[in-house]
Amino acid sequence: MTTPTERDLRLLRTAVDLSRSCPPSSTAFSVGALIVAADGTVLADGYSRRDDPHDHAEEVALRAVAAEDPRLAAATLYSSLEPCSTRASRPRSCTSLILDTPIPRIVFAWREPELFVDCRGAELLRAAGREVVEVPELAPLVRQVNAHLLRRA
Numbered sequence: 001m002t003t004p005t006e007r008d009l010r011l012l013r014t015a016v017d018l019s020r021s022c023p024p025s026s027t028a029f030s031v032g033a034l035i036v037a038a039d040g041t042v043l044a045d046g047y048s049r050r051d052d053p054h055d056h057a058e059e060v061a062l063r064a065v066a067a068e069d070p071r072l073a074a075a076t077l078y079s080s081l082e083p084c085s086t087r088a089s090r091p092r093s094c095t096s097l098i099l100d101t102p103i104p105r106i107v108f109a110w111r112e113p114e115l116f117v118d119c120r121g122a123e124l125l126r127a128a129g130r131e132v133v134e135v136p137e138l139a140p141l142v143r144q145v146n147a148h149l150l151r152r153a
C-alpha cells in the first residue's frame with residue numbers, strides 16, 4: 001500500500017474538516033473532498049449536500065473544475081470517505097465521475113462500511129490504473145463525524 005505524505009495527511013484532515021459543514025442527514029454520510037494540483041494549489045473543494053440534498057462531496061468538487069484543466073492530469077483527489085461506486089439517487093457514481101477525468105491519484109481515509117450499499121470505489125479505481133492511497137489512521141475522525149449513522153447499524 002502506498003504511504004501517504006505529510007501533505008496528504010494535512011489535506012485529508014482538511015477534507016474531514018470540510019465534512020463538518022455538511023447539512024445534517026440521518027440517512028447519508030457526511031463527506032468532504034478536495035482536488036489539489038501537483039504544486040499544492042487547491043483547485044476545488046466540496047462537501048455532501050452542499051448545493052443540493054443529493055450532492056456528494058467529490059461530485060461538488062469535480063463540478064467546479066473545467067474538464068480540460070491540464071492540472072487535473074497530475075492532481076490528487078482527497079476524500080474523507082471512499083468514493084462511492086453505486087448511487088441510489090443519481091445515475092453516476094463518484095468513482096465513475098473520477099474515471100471521466102485524468103486525475104491519477106485518490107487519497108481517502110475511511111473505507112465505506114456496508115451500511116447503505118456495498119462500495120467498491122477503491123477497487124474499481126485501482127483496477128482502472130489510478131493510484132489509491134488509503135489512510136486508515138484518519139478513519140476514526142470520519143467515523144466520529146458520522147457517529148449518528150453508525151449507531152443505527
Ligand SMILES: Nc1c(N[C@@H]2O[C@H](COP(=O)(O)O)[C@@H](O)[C@H]2O)[nH]c(=O)[nH]c1=O
Pocket residue numbers: 028029030031032047048049054055056057058081082083084085086087088089090094112116117118119
Ligand atoms: N455522501 C457521500 C457518499 N455516500 C454514499 O453514497 C451512496 C448512496 O448514494 P446516494 O443515496 O445516491 O447519495 C452510499 O454508498 C453512501 O454511503 N459517498 C461519497 O462518495 N461521497 C459522499 O459525499
